[in-house]
Amino acid sequence: MSDFFNWDNKFMTAMSKASDAILLGILWIACCLPIVTVGASSAAFYYAYHKAVRQRRGYAWKEFFSAFKSNFKSAIIIWLIILGLYLVTGMDCYILYTSLETMDHALFLLLMIMIVIALITIWGIYVFPYLARFENTTKVIIKNSIAVMVMNKSWSLLLLVIFVAAAALFLLVPPAAIFVPAFYMWVDNKILERIFRKYMRKEDLEKQIELDRAKSGMI
DSSP: OTTTTOTTSHHHHHHHHHHHHHHHHHHHHHHHTTSTTHHHHHHHHHHHIIIIIISOOSOHHHHHHHHHHHTHHHHHHHHHHHHHHHHHHHHHHHHHHHTOOSHHHHHHHHHHHHHHHHHHHHHHHHHHHHHHHOOOOHHHHHHHHHHHHHHTHHHHHHHHHHHHHHHHHHHHOGGGGGTHHHHHHHHHHHHHHHHHGGGSOHHHHHHHHHHHHHHHHHO
């Protein structure tokens, strides 16, 4: 019986991880409310989840706000770029739509717009986790995250499908909103870390492997 309440017990560890992930999801929602801080909040969510939940290092809320502050400037710039791309795409869509003459042209335009929006969204899925995991200038982070996205087309498509499904569940089922961000991050982190490892320096990869081994030993 005493083992059940031991924090090293697998069940208690899983419950602790789940509660931390849900807490981070709530913090992410709260910090996204100003809209302009969506990027900073997303980078902080990924960083804190990976460090505090997956690796069990530090306190979830402390890691979240630490990452939010440290990545704030770059995240704001990148997020404004993404918003700008969405806005320009929407304006182009409206202008072109008003000049169309046939339904066939309209369907073709819709397809092109959907592809552009999908590409912007996929980049957003990559860039904030990349910002959270790698230190570099904003320009290099933008360039490298796009390169990683392009070089992993199959994973990129899967990440988009998962994101759309999670977003739909989040928006259409309000009671699930508390749990969806945590579950989405669990899946997102597993996939992205598998991708990111291919581009890590040898010493960083070795350090990551050691942390994963230490984590496994705790459970």
